[in-house]
Amino acid sequence: MANFSIKDIESLTGIKGHTLRIWEQRYGIIKPKRTETNIRYYDDDDLKLLLSISILNEHNFKISEIAKMTEAEISEAVLKLTTATGEFANQIKNLISSMMMFDEVDFHGKLNIYIAEYGLEETYIKILLPFLVEVGILWQIGSIQPSHEHFVTNIIKQKLFASIDSQIGNKGECKKKFLLFLPETETHSLSLLFANYVIRSRGHDVIFLGQEVPLEDLKNAFKNEAPDYIYTTATIAHLKISMQEMLDFLSSNWPHSQILVSGYQFLMADLIIPQNVHLLKKAEDFIEFINGISAEYVRNCR
Numbered sequence: 001m002a003n004f005s006i007k008d009i010e011s012l013t014g015i016k017g018h019t020l021r022i023w024e025q026r027y028g029i030i031k032p033k034r035t036e037t038n039i040r041y042y043d044d045d046d047l048k049l050l051l052s053i054s055i056l057n058e059h060n061f062k063i064s065e066i067a068k069m070t071e072a073e074i075s076e077a078v079l080k081l082t083t084a085t086g087e088f089a090n091q092i093k094n095l096i097s098s099m100m101m102f103d104e105v106d107f108h109g110k111l112n113i114y115i116a117e118y119g120l121e122e123t124y125i126k127i128l129l130p131f132l133v134e135v136g137i138l139w140q141i142g143s144i145q146p147s148h149e150h151f152v153t154n155i156i157k158q159k160l161f162a163s164i165d166s167q168i169g170n171k172g173e174c175k176k177k178f179l180l181f182l183p184e185t186e187t188h189s190l191s192l193l194f195a196n197y198v199i200r201s202r203g204h205d206v207i208f209l210g211q212e213v214p215l216e217d218l219k220n221a222f223k224n225e226a227p228d229y230i231y232t233t234a235t236i237a238h239l240k241i242s243m244q245e246m247l248d249f250l251s252s253n254w255p256h257s258q259i260l261v262s263g264y265q266f267l268m269a270d271l272i273i274p275q276n277v278h279l280l281k282k283a284e285d286f287i288e289f290i291n292g293i294s295a296e297y298v299r300n301c302r
Helices: 006-013 017-027 044-058 063-067 071-082 089-100 104-118 120-140 146-165 190-201 215-221 243-253 264-268 283-301
Strands: 177-183 205-213 229-233 258-262 277-279
Touching: 006 017, 006 044, 017 063, 044 063, 044 071, 044 120, 071 120, 089 104, 089 120, 089 146, 104 120, 104 146, 120 146, 120 190, 120 283, 146 190, 177 190, 190 205, 190 229, 190 283, 205 215, 215 243, 229 243, 243 258, 243 277, 258 264, 258 283
Parallel strands: 177 205, 177 229, 229 258, 258 277
Antiparallel strands: none
């Protein structure tokens, strides 16, 4: 079972540390554990509960109301709020059903149908991203195990790898060079794989380094290389470097490159954005950015 500091909890849930302390003192909403040296920490169960409380609070549940609810009532309220609705609700529910049964063939088959009908990009944005949000909610209320998430994530990765492979050699006349990596200790690679596909499908060059790349290694390997664009994303809280330090490092070492960043940790941080850095909040923003530069370079290339 993992242990989390109050800073980790803040990064993962969005609940400010001083707010959490007030909730603990005033409402007894949670009781942190203490180390032998009296330093507070939280475990997996605390994290799940606080994630659920954060969701309810964001949906206008008063913390005084939440404090009176049992954990079962909190879970039920969260589930009602997050149950898939909208245009692609049925597709999301179908994928959840396949996941719950660990039915690999069925999950592959449904995903193939959706990709054939909507295309990979729309399937990823409109179906898979909301589906993964649902998976996260089901995990935090205890309805599924981490193995369920690993099961579906690896299938989605297979689809992305296959789609990326089909784009190898697709080079446009006005191609630009992109360097893609995840920082050290960052292991969530779906966003980077999707970015790899999107960029290659527009005819650009990609140097794909994958996950857990030490920044000094990046600097040493590409000190004489100036990619047109560098893209990274940060999701987990336990990175070895702050988001500001990472932006400053990338911006200063590659001043003539455009730095693209996304992910929860960048969005949550209070950042001073260097001039050559672009913070992209959603997958749609990334696609719009790539489409924009692709159209611009095609015009300039003619």
